[in-house]
Amino acid sequence: MSIDQRLRNGLHPSGSEPGPDTMAALWRVEQRAARQTRAKRVGVGALLAAVLVVVIGAGATLQHQRTDRVDVVVVQPPEQQLVGSYVVDVPASPTARRKGMVGRWVVSLEADGALEMRPPPTYAGATTGAAWRLQDDQLRTDALVEPGCQADSGYVGTYTWSLTDDELTFTLVEDDCGARRILFTAGGWARVP
CATH class of the missing domain: 1.20.5 (Single alpha-helices involved in coiled-coils or other helix-helix interfaces)
Structure with a gap:
């Protein structure tokens, strides 16, 4: 080995x-x-x-x-809340028929304070040059200037207002103009989308 x-x-x-x-x-x-x-x-x-x-x-x-989310709601000044176009249907009444106001009106409250109106074809009164403004909880306007209403006296109509959902409603405070009272208090103004 x-x-x-x-x-x-x-x-x-x-x-x-x-x-x-x-x-x-x-x-x-x-x-x-x-x-x-x-x-x-x-x-x-x-x-x-x-x-x-x-x-x-x-x-x-x-x-x-x-x-637990809290929705943030942006609160706009009242003037901005009201700005927009509205439709109001003036029902038949003796005064509304006499003044040719019966029918659908389209009223626009502009941000610059102008108040534009498109009346039904039967209305022959003035619809241009109108203005609106808010003072506290009241809306003041010189809309529907016509003889015998406020053209000579310079009066304006004053209304309290309420905006719920998309309907604007007015309550008379003081107004010597019958045509304007009809337009503003005939019914709710529906906001046009």
Whole structure:
């Protein structure tokens, strides 16, 4: 047998079984690896639990915000609330028939204070050059200037107003002009979209 073979045979039995120190070291390495694996599992579990808590909390917050939302309402000055075009149907009455006012009127309250009117074809009175303005809770206007109404005296009509949804209604405060009283108090003015 060669030396090489004898060395292999001689080392083989002693190399096949580890000594007591090697076994203890191996056991310590395995225990350390097991502790690290457990620590990683606990850490990953804790991380997943924390992420789950954050996700649930964020969902609850979003749901809370969604259900407890307060709608912001922009309050416009009264003049801007009233600006727009309206339709008013003047019903038949002795005065309305006599003045040719019966029918549909389209009245526009302009932002610059002008009051534009498109009367039914039966109305022959003046409809241009009218103005409106608000003073406290009252609307004042010189609409429908005609002889015997306010052309000579310069009076204006004064009405309180109420805007509900898209209907503007007026209540007489003071007005010597019969035609204007009919137009403003005949019924609600429906806002034209």
